Amino acid sequence: MKKALYILLAIIIIAQFIRPSRIAEPVDPAMDMIAVTKPDAEVAQMLRTSCYDCHSGQPRYPWYFAITPVNWWMNDHIEEAREHFDATTWGSVEGYARDHQAKDGMEEMDKKEMPISEYFYLGRHAEAKLTEAQYSKLSAYFESLRDGSWDIEKARRKAAGEIK
Numbered sequence: 001m002k003k004a005l006y007i008l009l010a011i012i013i014i015a016q017f018i019r020p021s022r023i024a025e026p027v028d029p030a031m032d033m034i035a036v037t038k039p040d041a042e043v044a045q046m047l048r049t050s051c052y053d054c055h056s057g058q059p060r061y062p063w064y065f066a067i068t069p070v071n072w073w074m075n076d077h078i079e080e081a082r083e084h085f086d087a088t089t090w091g092s093v094e095g096y097a098r099d100h101q102a103k104d105g106m107e108e109m110d111k112k113e114m115p116i117s118e119y120f121y122l123g124r125h126a127e128a129k130l131t132e133a134q135y136s137k138l139s140a141y142f143e144s145l146r147d148g149s150w151d152i153e154k155a156r157r158k159a160a161g162e163i164k
C-alpha cells in the first residue's frame, strides 16, 4: 500500500515536468480585433477581460498553470477556443469566415454561453462575469461586424447539397 503511494507521488512529481508551452504571440496591432474594429472603451475592456484569455494569442496565465494536469486542461480550452474564434488574427480572417465568426460571437452572447463555466470554477475570474446589459452590448458589437456573407455562403452550400 505504501509502495503504491510512493509510485503515485513519483508519477505526480515527474508529470510536473511535462507541460504544455505557454502561448505568447507577438501582437500585430494591424490584425488584432480591438485595433481593427475600434469598439468603444467598454467593449474593448470586456473583450480583454472576458474573452482574450482563451480567444487570443496573449492569454494571462494564472500561477496554477504551473500545475500538471491543470495546465493541459486549460491549454485544451485555449487551443479549442482559438480554432473557433481568434481575436488576435481577426484582421487576417477573410470574407465569409470572418462573418461566420461574428455571427457565432453574436449567438454566444445571446445565449450567454461564454465564457465557459469552467472559467469560473472555485470562484475564479469574477471580474470576467458579464451582466445582462454587457451581453447585449457585446451581442450588438458582434452583430455590427457582420456583412451577411456567411448567409450567402451557407445558402450556396445548401443548394449544392454540401450541408443540410
Ligand code: HEC
Binding pocket: 046, 047, 050, 051, 052, 053, 054, 055, 076, 077, 078, 080, 081, 084, 085, 101, 104, 105, 106, 108, 114, 115, 116, 118, 119
Ligand atoms: C476559459 C476560456 C474561454 C473564455 C474566457 C471564452 N471562451 Fe469562447 N470558447 C471557449 C471554448 C473552449 C470554445 C470551443 C468549445 C465551445 O464552443 O464550447 C469556445 C467557443 C467560442 C465561440 C465559437 C462557438 C461556435 O459556435 O463555434 C465563440 C464565438 C466564442 N467562444 C466567443 C467568446 C467570447 C465572445 C468570449 C468573451 C465574452 C469568450 N468566448 C470567452 C473558451 C472560452
